[in-house]
Amino acid sequence: MKEYLEGSQAIAKTVALCRxxxxxxYPITPQTHIPENxxxxxxxxxxxxxxxxxxxxxxxxxxxxGASATGVRAYTSTSSQGLLYMLExxxxxxxxxxxxxxxxxxxxxxxxxxxxxDQQDSLTARxxxxxxxxxxxxxxxVDLHLQAYRLSEDKRILLPVMVNLDGYILTHGYEVVDIPExxxxxxxxxxxxxxxxxxxxxxxxxxxxxxxxxxxxxxxAIQKTMEEVLxxxxxxxxxxxxxxxxxxxxxxxxxxxxxxxxxxxxMGSVCGTIKETIDELRNEKERVxxxxxxxxxxxxxEEIYQALKDIKEIAVLEKAVSLGGFGPLYTEIKAxxxxxxxxxxxxxxxxxxxxxxxTKGSLKxxxxxxxxxQTDCEFxxxxxxxxxxx
Numbered sequence: 001m002k003e004y005l006e007g008s009q010a011i012a013k014t015v016a017l018c019r020x021x022x023x024x025x026y027p028i029t030p031q032t033h034i035p036e037n038x039x040x041x042x043x044x045x046x047x048x049x050x051x052x053x054x055x056x057x058x059x060x061x062x063x064x065x066g067a068s069a070t071g072v073r074a075y076t077s078t079s080s081q082g083l084l085y086m087l088e089x090x091x092x093x094x095x096x097x098x099x100x101x102x103x104x105x106x107x108x109x110x111x112x113x114x115x116x117x118d119q120q121d122s123l124t125a126r127x128x129x130x131x132x133x134x135x136x137x138x139x140x141x142v143d144l145h146l147q148a149y150r151l152s153e154d155k156r157i158l159l160p161v162m163v164n165l166d167g168y169i170l171t172h173g174y175e176v177v178d179i180p181e182x183x184x185x186x187x188x189x190x191x192x193x194x195x196x197x198x199x200x201x202x203x204x205x206x207x208x209x210x211x212x213x214x215x216x217x218x219x220x221a222i223q224k225t226m227e228e229v230l231x232x233x234x235x236x237x238x239x240x241x242x243x244x245x246x247x248x249x250x251x252x253x254x255x256x257x258x259x260x261x262x263x264x265x266x267m268g269s270v271c272g273t274i275k276e277t278i279d280e281l282r283n284e285k286e287r288v289x290x291x292x293x294x295x296x297x298x299x300x301x302e303e304i305y306q307a308l309k310d311i312k313e314i315a316v317l318e319k320a321v322s323l324g325g326f327g328p329l330y331t332e333i334k335a336x337x338x339x340x341x342x343x344x345x346x347x348x349x350x351x352x353x354x355x356x357x358x359t360k361g362s363l364k365x366x367x368x369x370x371x372x373x374q375t376d377c378e379f380x381x382x383x384x385x386x387x388x389x390x
Contacts (some may be wrong), residue, residue: 002178007170008364010039010104010177014142017185018149020075022067024060028082029115029156030167031105035058035077046076057082059211061089068098069206071199073149073192083121087128093160094129095218095386096207099152099158099194101145108165108354116355117167119268123328127220131161131229132297133249134267138175140164142247147236148210156228161353165271174373180244188243226298233295243280251300253292254281254307259318260289262370265307266317267293270358277363288367305336313370314344319352326377351380
């Protein structure tokens with residue numbers, strides 16, 4: 001059914017269709033509308049679930065960890081400082097191999113205090129063992145949540161999934177969204193069944209102490225599973241298409257890559273603006289394209305390499321920076337071509353931090369700069385007043 005919805009409302013409706021038994025989240029801008037909508041559904045009896053009010057994001061994540069460990073499908077959402085407050089539990093959930101879906105409404109991290117969008121929060125959590133998806137549109141965010149539950153609960157995987165969507169741009173934006181029927185969701189997503197769970201009738205221990213003789217093996221197991229995830233995501237995408245009739249999600253998505261000489265690599269909602277800019281430039285006979293990264297963890301290095309290996313000049317445009325280093329995505333794209341006999345010129349650009357607009361003019365400037373020298377970490381659209389550097 002097509003509806004004109006705010007992004008947060010669309011996410012809440014989709015999560016409800018997945019039939020979670022426990023929902024726990026703490027309000028933080030800009031994700032608050034998601035749990036608000038879910039809480040209202042529970043209060044009205046429209047969703048059969050336990051909504052657990054807690055005093056912090058750390059407790060919300062802990063509540064969902066406990067629910068998942070006892071065999072109940074769970075859900076949470078957060079943003080920015082809230083995700084960082086969860087971080088201890090975020091590592092635990094992955095280490096315990098518990099299925100869970102978390103929505104991160106991407107927002108800048110303090111200080112200074114900033115409630116607007118960038119992707120610094122979720123990229124800070126890239127090493128936690130969570131699978132990470134990044135949505136361009138509200139529709140894609142809806143579809144990724146359905147696929148996230150299916151992937152997380154796959155018995156070959158059993159790892160949590162973080163679905164990221166840009167705060168305000170997608171959480172508070174409105175779009176015509178195809179919300180699927182409950183019968184189709186039930187066909188795509190079977191009931192939650194965990195083989196190893198906390199049960200008084202069949203006692204076992206989760207999360208035991210692991211010394212130097214075993215801890216390394218736990219990290220190895222997650223790493224090997226992540227390799228399997230790259231094979232399973234396309235499988236689930238094909239099943240999604242068969243059930244819902246549309247292709248959505250996946251590892252990467254190319255836009256006018258064939259024959260392109262200059263390509264931007266990016267994640268999230270900015271890809272929509274990049275596509276519009278490319279359309280304008282191609283009308284002027286410019287050979288430009290986009291590679292959109294949908295799955296950031298695990299990193300689909302082979303798919304990215306094959307998509308970019310014949311491109312002359314690449315701009316990695318990202319809404320995050322590893323201070324003292326480079327952009328996180330730039331570092332990984334650059335590493336793909338290290339040691340290759342012939343490789344593209346890869347430049348890194350930081351833009352949109354703290355909600356700064358990334359305009360078509362900014363993107364055209366990025367394409368122009370590719371004709372010059374390589375840059376590793378160039379900040380775009382700086383406003384260098386005397387006080388801004390203190």
